[in-house]
Amino acid sequence: MNRFEAGSFDVIVVGAGHAGSEAALAAARMGCSTMLVTIDLNMVAFMPCNPSIGGPAKGVVVREIDALGGEMGRNIDKTYIQMRMLNTGKGPAVQALRAQADKDDYAHHMKHTIEKQENLLLKQAIVEELIVEDGEVKGVVTHTGAVYRAGAVVITAGTSSRGKIIIGDLVYSSGPNNSQPSIKLSENLLDLGFELARFKTGTPPRVMASSIDYSKTEEQPGDVEPNHFSFLSKDEDYLKDQLSCWLTYTSPESHEIIRDNLHRAPMFTGIVEGVGARYCPSIEDKIVRFSDKPRHQLFLEPEGRENEEVYVQGLSTSLPEDVQLDLIRSVPGMENAQMMRTGYAIEYDVVKPHQLRLSLETKLVKNLFTAGQTNGTSGYEEAAGQGIVAGINAALAVQGKEPLILKRSDGYIGVMIDDLVTKGTMEPYRLLTSRAEYRLLLRHDNADFRLTEMSREIGLVTEERYETFLEKKQAVEKEIARLEKTRLKPTEELQAFLTEQKSAPLKDGILFADLLKRPELKYEDLIVFAPFEVALPKDVIKQVEVQIKYAGYIKKAAEKVDKLKKMEEKRIPANIDYDAINGIANEAKQNLKKIQPETIAQASRISGVNPADISVLMVYVTQGKIAKIAE
């Protein structure tokens, strides 16, 4: 193949999946000339698996992406067919928004947004090689021999990296949904010295809507009360005419079918090399691991408004197709179901994430970033969350600025990246609320408070978004201040109201804010006793309420974060020589050398590194005793 110079960009992003879309948009919006290259322009922001965005932890990531000026939130708000707030009965830390997407619309809108973005060129091509000179990335080469130069490169190759589709004993080379896989880029990464792992994920069959008997299932309608992912979306645009999902269950027969055919499941025949996700198991996994469970939930989810394919959530499988057919038809409501797409597993290459910095730059090659499924995660939101960070940092690198590092206390994105980089992952990593130690700080409702200012500093969020945020912030502060000063008298009406709410009557006057702390009382009910001139917007109220009600917990969490801050701020020099430091245990040394933590805080989270090791390290770093640091 003849090579030729085809152009030069500040940032090149490889792969227009969920990670790549955010990465490219972020870099372009930060003023970098950017190219987004992908194998198939008809698969931009394609959802190969579930037609939904959000849910616990993941939904918060979408808000964080939005607060940073990303696209996923706005895109799903334009293209959902159903929306639900989950866990509304529980505390604000676990409330989560989830939307069913119109799959085709979602992809289509994202592609168009990318196409219209200034500074951004979207291009169909297969990147086969990175140009690396003196340990620094300088560009990419495509399958047509085109050489594109760049200041920074972000790889988000997803499950296409030497992808292999597996169905029973059928195995063939393919990206998701029979698309072209990417072969040579993986080989090139190996040549460059990267360690790759093999992971796998799976998807359930899709069935034809008209072949389902919905009367045997339970309807799951969307919420009537407006919600949205993007801080810029408006309540009045909330979709009235939503589509329902439907709940059914596996039957005893389903379990029997699977048990009878386990010997034909790729996970047992040894065909699968890749490691699957524990938290997103196939149905055959579930039957084996939870053998005492009599049935499993299955949600029947429409894939779009003008689309008769139905996604069978919970039935991910790589069993042979005949077993899949029998299995489907053993489920109440699907006795006569027709299968439109067969479920399958896909195995693919992953860049082991300990090879990354917290900025998502690779340690091996300067200005080369990786994000998304490539880094060992699973899920659209996880991918997009890394994508925006990688895009931001690629842009900052080109601009000669310090990277943006999200801390664990800044957001789920920070938790995820720190987990990946500091602990690595032996299986596809998914975000769970349990992964975050500051859950109460990392709420759905306050992502803008956590991140929008930060993003403004690096020049990503628009003026419009920043203004919207400032207005909200000021309104919240003003109202909290007012409620903290407003004393309510034990009037007859108030006492009657409290009795009605089964809340203790007042003995004396009380500050509005203090009364609001009672769990059984709501802002919207109490406000009649201290009306504001004009009714406040819903999101301001929500914020005021959470900040007042949970003030104690929030304060405690914030104190913990503060304490850690000192450790976060203690940076470890890049050229530290752990071997030369006495007093650190051997296992700790090995792991410190492998991970190369950037701060003492990060070091303390590395497995096998004990508090004693940290104390020794602290002395070296803080007291300038780094005489033994290598050149």
Next chain:
Amino acid sequence: MNRFEAGSFDVIVVGAGHAGSEAALAAARMGCSTMLVTIDLNMVAFMPCNPSIGGPAKGVVVREIDALGGEMGRNIDKTYIQMRMLNTGKGPAVQALRAQADKDDYAHHMKHTIEKQENLLLKQAIVEELIVEDGEVKGVVTHTGAVYRAGAVVITAGTSSRGKIIIGDLVYSSGPNNSQPSIKLSENLLDLGFELARFKTGTPPRVMASSIDYSKTEEQPGDVEPNHFSFLSKDEDYLKDQLSCWLTYTSPESHEIIRDNLHRAPMFTGIVEGVGARYCPSIEDKIVRFSDKPRHQLFLEPEGRENEEVYVQGLSTSLPEDVQLDLIRSVPGMENAQMMRTGYAIEYDVVKPHQLRLSLETKLVKNLFTAGQTNGTSGYEEAAGQGIVAGINAALAVQGKEPLILKRSDGYIGVMIDDLVTKGTMEPYRLLTSRAEYRLLLRHDNADFRLTEMSREIGLVTEERYETFLEKKQAVEKEIARLEKTRLKPTEELQAFLTEQKSAPLKDGILFADLLKRPELKYEDLIVFAPFEVALPKDVIKQVEVQIKYAGYIKKAAEKVDKLKKMEEKRIPANIDYDAINGIANEAKQNLKKIQPETIAQASRISGVNPADISVLMVYVTQGKIAKIAE
């Protein structure tokens, strides 16, 4: 691969391109349980090349498909972004409707129509083998080992059949736009004894709309006057807010770039085996073949309403990518153009069409039909036109009925199929008006008059369509009858009007119909002199006008058709033994044996078969002298 029984259908269609979509819909609508299997459900009715439907001859095919109860006309009427009637200054025989499609919408709507169709299952899978028993097709086997039984099978595999993409010296196995190719089905066809040919076609690069300077091009807006492809669409639904196309030209520099790089063009380096279409040449072909032409037209066509890709019509090429880039930028308006997709050629397998009957059934395997690009044609409309015929005949075969054979005088579809089957084709076959000897009969405006009744007899058109047609037909007949009786007096107003139109004044009273025959006079102007109670619909008026104005020509053409009818009706027995017939020249014998014509008329069109041979053959067939026919 374990095989298993996966289901049984009346008709199975392989490939959901333009041919397959029509075939499957037709069979299902005729009451057959039908399965449409395709490699990628995201590419149903995908347009890999130009984003447009219609044009000379092709536009008439769309009307014919519609008149038969097919989908292409309705689908484009729902999804176009621009529509134009071409050749309005010329006679009705060459007038042609052409629409720019919203590419994604077009595909999406067709998929949804298929999904909603009763009796029809759309399924993603790769068919690898046909089940043939005793020379009769019995079903298909997919890549997952699924065995589906069927009474008839239609193959419409398009350019995916052992597809190879070629760009400069880059060659790789692929279906259109980097999709999975179909390999094993071709091998299976060879095993079954079919002769395959290699053809090729090509597509131009796509450029980014915002990188084009439209001020250097000429705008080509759509028509204001309503038109539509489907006889069921309504004038009031005509799109007001159409998008423009833009006309530019190659420059002397463009030609120089190509000439300088001809040695790198696949057509000259010998990389291409496949035969390309003479009537749809690549730009490098054009520069070589028309070396005296100083410039070539290029149309810049938007690919959709929410899509920034622009199709460069006229610039189809498989030159190396660097040459494509230079080439694009040598064109006025595209000096700074950014390329989003690279142009390429694709090479693929074709079933040589002399192996087919006029029903599109293969001669080799009973109840096996082929249609579309697989039969050696090029173009969406050509594919769809064959698709509907193959689908109809697959259904009729299953129902034990006689096939529907469209004659050359019935429509362009008849011309095309007869050309393919009777003459074969050495290159991708495209419909041109010049291929039809009864051009004046095969008009855009009368496709329903030609075909809707025929389709009703086989049970395909809906009651709604048939009623609409009958109403129109009766209105036309009534109005013609009225105009043939209505005598106009030479009133002052009429004389004045005639003078104004530069038409000779009347000497005496004249029949309205006779006056209308004057070329300079239009129905809509004359009708004030003999008003109808209620204004007639536009399509009725059009029909009345054409039938009256061109009555003489139409009659002559119809007489020719009638004469031929006798020959069309003389069927040649399937088991005729040409070797045993004395008096037929040797070359004629060879070709008759190869083509196995079904009627004397078809025999007379076979190359190398002379009138003398036909006379001999006629005697044998008509006078019952077929004693020498083999068992």
